[in-house]
Amino acid sequence: MKSPVPHRRRKTSSNNRIKVPGSYIVPDFAVIRFRAYLAFFESEVVRSLSRLRHTGKNAIWSALTRPSRLARNMLDKWSHGNPPETRKPSLPKAAGKSPVSLNSSLPIVFIHQSNSDHLKYSLAQAHKSNPNSTIFLLGDSSNDAYEFVDHRCMADYFDEAAEFKKLYKHYSTNGAAFELICFQRWFVLRDFLKTHGISQCLYLDSDIMLYADVTNEQSKFNRFDFTLCWNTIGCVFFLNRAQGLDEFCRFLTDVYSQKDKYHYDKMLAHYAVRRKNRLRGGVCDMTAFQLYSEMNFGQVGEASHIIDGSVYDPNINMPNPGFEMENGIKKIVWKDGYPCGTYIRTGESIRFNSLHFNGRAKKLMSQYYTGTMNLSGGQSLSA
Secondary structure, three states: OOOOOOOOOOOHHHHHOEEEOOEEEOOOHHHHHHHHHHHHHHOHHHHHHHHHHHHHHHHHHHHHHOHHHHHHHHHHHHHHOOOHHHOOOOOOOOOOOOOOOOOOOOOEEEEOOOOOOOHHHHHHHHHHHOOOOOEEEEEOHHHOOEOOOEEEEHHHHOHHHHHHHHHOOOOEOOOHHHHHHHHHHHHHHHHHHHHHOOOOEEEEOOOEEEOOOHHHHHHHHOOOOEEEEOOOEOOEEEEOOHHHHHHHHHHHHHHHOOOOHHHHHHHHHHHHHHHHOOOOOEOOHHHHHHHHHHHOOOOEEEOOOOEOOEEEOOOOOOOOOOEOEEOOEEOOEEEOOEEEEEEOOOOEEEEEEEEEOOHHHHHHHHHHOOOOOOOOOOOOEOO
């Protein structure tokens, strides 16, 4: 009679573990799954399908809300073989523009395509609060309309921005053209400053209303290369060291060329996590700024901290960094010609050096203009 066969233990350890001298390494299957998830989003096929889906949604929305514009875009595509968002800047390079004229006041720079209705209020308010600063607008022929602005053709400073486009990969639910130009503007700004030998400036987004004398305000941040708001937003960008902007542009190039594979993977993971949790958005220049500032701790300033009783607003649609709200925006009380808000934690009245009318709030900008010029026409503004 045969003796019973002893029960054999399943050799799970040898199958699931990699043996090294003195220890075992257990594969992290969560990491493996997530790496597969990243590879899925990095796939060119997936990106192409995502772009197609986004284009289809935009076409449906345009058909319902702006049928005439959709028709023009379709005719233009059939005529030229490329959709409008893939074109290079529409203007040829300007011929022989005179050198810039600067004084001791800090220059203010805007970058904007088209003559959006809110642009005139942002430009005029910056001029009202800083009459001695040279105000530059890097734009196109449609917004060369303001007598108090030194207008420059953006296309004159677009060479490196065009090179970046060759590297760019789109990881966002927002439009590719929109996110791309948000990255490209930093190359445009850098090359404009370099061309004209400008070492310091204040860059403002075109949905910012400025109320402070920024030549005096700059001293708050002079130990930093540049400033951000909310650690990520370049809407109020005091540039004190031109090399700092150059280093940020090099960081973007290294990431998108995958020379800096670590930060490229972190940006891709940021997008993948948002999609996994069904959140909109994804990778944008704010993502890059956050990674860059973490890597260069102590070199990037924060403009939306309350300093000496005033602050640069990161977003009027949100209470951050802790203000009272009213009707969906920050509650503003005017004192001595300046907008102020109540800081909830202490009850203090804090002066806003600027207000950021992000998104749909842009339509409110005219109500916060403190000048006396007639801005209704928008084509013949003078100081």
